[in-house]
Amino acid sequence: MNIIENINKKLVFDKDEICAGGENDIKEVIRISPVSLPEDYIEFLRQISGEDSYGPEFEVEDEGLSIWIWSAKVALENLEEFNNPNFVSNVWLFGNDLGDLVYFFGTGKDGFGLYRTSAGCLSFEHAEKISDTLTDFLVNGVGIDIATSL
Numbered sequence: 043m044n045i046i047e048n049i050n051k052k053l054v055f056d057k058d059e060i061c062a063g064g065e066n067d068i069k070e071v072i073r074i075s076p077v078s079l080p081e082d083y084i085e086f087l088r089q090i091s092g093e094d095s096y097g098p099e100f101e102v103e104d105e106g107l108s109i110w111i112w113s114a115k116v117a118l119e120n121l122e123e124f125n126n127p128n129f130v131s132n133v134w135l136f137g138n139d140l141g142d143l144v145y146f147f148g149t150g151k152d153g154f155g156l157y158r159t160s161a162g163c164l165s166f167e168h169a170e171k172i173s174d175t176l177t178d179f180l181v182n183g184v185g186i187d188i189a190t191s192l
Contacts, residue, residue, distance in 0.1 A: 043177060045082065046089045046098075050183040053100040053109075060098060064091025067114035074118075075134045077147055077154075082177045083136070087114045099140070100180075105190045109145070111137040111180075129164040133157075139189070145172070158189060 046060055068087045072079060090097050090113050097113035112120060117136055124130050124144070133148035144161045148154070152171040156179055159169040172185035179185050 043082070043181070044089065045086045045177060045180050048181045049100070050181055050186065052103050052183055052186055053180065054103055055098045055100045059095070060090055061092030061095050062089055063093055064088070064095065064114045067091055067118060071114045071117060071134075074121075076131050077134050077149070079134060079147060080175055082175055083147065086111075086176055086180075091115060097137070102186060102190050107190050108140045109137060109189060110140055111145070124161070124164060126164040129166075132166075145189075156185065 046057070049055065064087065068084065068091055071087065072084065090111070095113045096116050097111050099108050099110045101108050120135060121130070124135060133146040135144055135146045137145040138161065142161050143158050144164070145156060145158050148157060148166070150157050150166040150169050150171060155174045156172040156176065157166075157169040158172055159165065170188055172188050173179040174184075
């Protein structure tokens with residue numbers, strides 16, 4: 043399924059900023075990720091990781107909140123920013139809310155899936171599960187209410 047073409051109606055973004063590509067960066071993401079990355083995420087990266095792409099910023103309609111899902115290149119660059127080896131060695135960080143929350147894949151208290159936690163307190167202890175899959179989140183809207191709550 044093409045996630046970009048089926049984004050949930052609650053999420054608004056600029057389609058002109060989306061470009062496919064970035065296969066070398068995607069291969070590097072797959073190679074270095076400490077967790078097995080879901081196929082829908084890999085396919086999504088192929089849709090958004092073209093040259094000079096930072097990844098889409100989704101505005102949650104009527105909520106005043108943005109969710110930025112990083113392109114493969116930006117995800118790789120952001121690895122160095124988060125200096126908590128015990129946490130980042132067990133998750134793959136893939137986005138943020140343009141504030142203090144980060145989004146990641148990992149296995150927390152509610153099983154494997156998409157989670158969010160404070161960038162200042164990187165731990166599963168404080169993480170909230172958003173959804174099981176990226177498709178559930180971006181297409182089916184599962185967890186948008188969690189992502190928009192503070």
